[in-house]
Amino acid sequence: MAGMTDTALVIGGTRFIGRHTVSELLANDYEVGMLNRGTHENPFSDDDRVTHIEGDRKNERDLRTAKLSVEPDVVIDCVAYQPADVETAADVFGDVDGYVYISSGDSYAAEEIPKREGETPLRPCTPEQATDDGSNTYGNRKAEGDRVVFAAAEEGVRAMAVRPCIVYGPYDYTERLDYWIDRVLSHDRVVVPGDGQNLWHRAYVEDVASALRIVAERGEAGRAYNVGDRRALTLEETLEAIADAAGADCELVTASADALAAGGLEPDDFVLYREYPHLLDTCALADLGWESTPVDEAMARTVAEHREADRDGSEWDPGREAEERVLGVKETL
The missing domain is CATH 3.40.50.720 (NAD(P)-binding Rossmann-like Domain)
Known part of the structure; x- marks a missing residue:
């Protein structure tokens, strides 16, 4: 057809x-x-x-x-x-x-x-x-x-x-992933809610x-x-993919609900965090001959366009000062 x-x-x-x-x-x-x-x-x-x-x-x-x-x-x-x-x-x-x-x-x-x-x-x-x-x-x-x-x-x-x-x-006006790209590009330590293994x-x-x-x-x-991507990434893997695509040296610091509370934060304050895994079966689409772009390629294009755009995901920002308090608590543990 x-x-x-x-x-x-x-x-x-x-x-x-x-x-x-x-x-x-x-x-x-x-x-x-x-x-x-x-x-x-x-x-x-x-x-x-x-x-x-x-x-x-x-x-x-x-x-x-x-x-x-x-x-x-x-x-x-x-x-x-x-x-x-x-x-x-x-x-x-x-x-x-x-x-x-x-x-x-x-x-x-x-x-x-x-x-x-x-x-x-x-x-x-x-x-x-x-x-x-x-x-x-x-x-x-x-x-x-x-x-x-x-x-x-x-x-x-x-x-x-x-x-x-x-x-x-590229051109994602929701800026959900832009928040995380901006964090990885802007800071050498980034707070990741939970254990980093949540899957959305x-x-x-x-x-x-x-x-x-x-x-x-x-x-x-x-x-x-x-x-959906044929390879689904955890939040931690997503940030690692962003760092690889950006050539950024960034430490990911996982923080439990108790650790986040030190900054007045909770896991749900972070965009793209979801407690229960959300995963879609994509076999029916693949049976039609559809293929997905390898995640490293997709992330490279996404990060490259982010650098050219003026989006920073700030509307999703839980507050860097609050995160700094969490990082301070993590250092004392």
Whole structure:
């Protein structure tokens, strides 16, 4: 099908996952249309292979206008945050060769290792949650979007879902990994919460983009596909990978909850810390021919772009003074 599907519509497309998805599609000889509100700078403004349609994805007329303008073979939906968004899109694009909804690993309800598509239960979603826009209901809304995809496929729509875990890489506006990169680059001693062995599965953004394309081309209607690094790193291994990529000499100092308390801190004050391991099974995606970028390569590209950007992850900073108190306590033990 890849040879026939040469036009794609990306709903979103300028910031992070969408930006990399547009690049992935261009690299695979697609002509690309982007539908977004135009509130962020368009990195593809000088590329005549990319058509920008300004519009609101919540406006059905704007979706239909984009469809008429682009005549897409495949649609990648990067910004569907409420189930109604997915319902409308699955209706408007019901006759395309592939509609792919970006869901989330947060749609899973059960803490299992690993979390498997079709086996691990999904979160419920009440009518009140379905129309919310807060972070507490994010996973519920993504899970309901998955169920919309499954129902659309039952009606003959070639609709699929892709569930990334925490996504990292160049242009990451969440700045979650930027916090840790900044710490490793800026300090010779870095506090790591717990024993450093906590595991929160991550997905390199270019691999998420290739997963979206591959699922659009080869995925099975009505299925969800997990995406994450084939080699999942603990937090300590993640910081070591950052240090290796940056050529930095940095001592990682693990700190128990008691040691952190000396600085008025607790493990959850640190971004990307998760007490129970979060790991997604990615075998279904690999069976489609998808491969992930080796972690050292992915981290090298991520660190290189971080150095060029002005992101430092400071919004996630638990406070260096508090960390210094923890380091002082650790030295006396």
